[in-house]
Amino acid sequence: QAGLTQPPSVSKGLRQTATLTCTGNSNNVGNQGAAWLQQHQGHPPKLLSYRNNNRPSGISERFSASRSGNTASLTITGLQPEDEADYYCSAWDSSLSAYVFGTGTKVTVL
Amino acid sequence: EVQLEQSGAEVKKPGESLKISCKGSGYSFTSYWIGWVRQMPEKGLEWMGIIYPGDSETRYSPSFQGQVTISADKSISTAYLQWSSLKASDTAMYYCTQSPTLLDAFDIWGQGTMVTVSS
Numbered sequence: 184q185a186g187l188t189q190p191p192s193v194s195k196g197l198r199q200t201a202t203l204t205c206t207g208n209s210n211n212v213g214n215q216g217a218a219w220l221q222q223h224q225g226h227p228p229k230l231l232s233y234r235n236n237n238r239p240s241g242i243s244e245r246f247s248a249s250r251s252g253n254t255a256s257l258t259i260t261g262l263q264p265e266d267e268a269d270y271y272c273s274a275w276d277s278s279l280s281a282y283v284f285g286t287g288t289k290v291t292v293l
Numbered sequence: 294e295v296q297l298e299q300s301g302a303e304v305k306k307p308g309e310s311l312k313i314s315c316k317g318s319g320y321s322f323t324s325y326w327i328g329w330v331r332q333m334p335e336k337g338l339e340w341m342g343i344i345y346p347g348d349s350e351t352r353y354s355p356s357f358q359g360q361v362t363i364s365a366d367k368s369i370s371t372a373y374l375q376w377s378s379l380k381a382s383d384t385a386m387y388y389c390t391q392s393p394t395l396l397d398a399f400d401i402w403g404q405g406t407m408v409t410v411s412s
Contacts, residue, residue, distance in 0.1 A: 227402040281354040282340035
């Protein structure tokens with residue numbers, strides 16, 4: 184099944200800002216929005232943002248999500264060492280009646 | 294505290310059957326969806342399917358339809374993922390996830406169950 188496209192990697196310096204993108208189409212991101220997940224090596228993923236761009240309880244305000252057309256974005260401000268992780272987007276695809284995930288972006292904090 | 298407790302790691306041979314579990318606690322099990330996600334070694338996340346234990350409504354990804362069966366036993370607040378005939382390519386970590394609605398999945402995650410299929 185077709186997935187969502189994410190850049191493989193993003194590297195930024197400590198306390199800088201990283202913006203991750205997630206590109207889909209009008210059946211998924213453009214229709215329902217995208218959720219964002221963070222996964223540290225060896226751990227289950229954790230939800231960072233709902234598809235309506237709201238953060239679950241306990242998620243830092245440094246993580247903010249937005250959407251423009253068929254592309255969703257996650258912005259991480261004030262990068263910290265603990266932000267090094269893989270980040271995935273996901274959206275419900277109305278043509279597949281299924282969720283699709285992004286290919287994942289590895290964030291490195293220099 | 295809302296928790297999803299998954300069953301332990303499994304090592305199986307090709308052709309064997311398997312059923313792994315995900316037990317929910319700290320919330321009304323019948324009022325939330327439980328989904329399953331596969332992550333093959335060093336790979337990304339793949340959505341497999343989802344079930345609503347309240348009425349057993351189940352949806353499958355086209356990629357996994359017919360390959361696995363998702364079920365739930367609401368009397369013991371447990372969801373299941375099962376295979377009738379495992380393949381080496383089923384080797385992966387499997388996560389269960391809980392969500393309040395079909396369109397807002399991935400709220401809470403289990404710790405994962407590693408399934409290794411090898412002759």
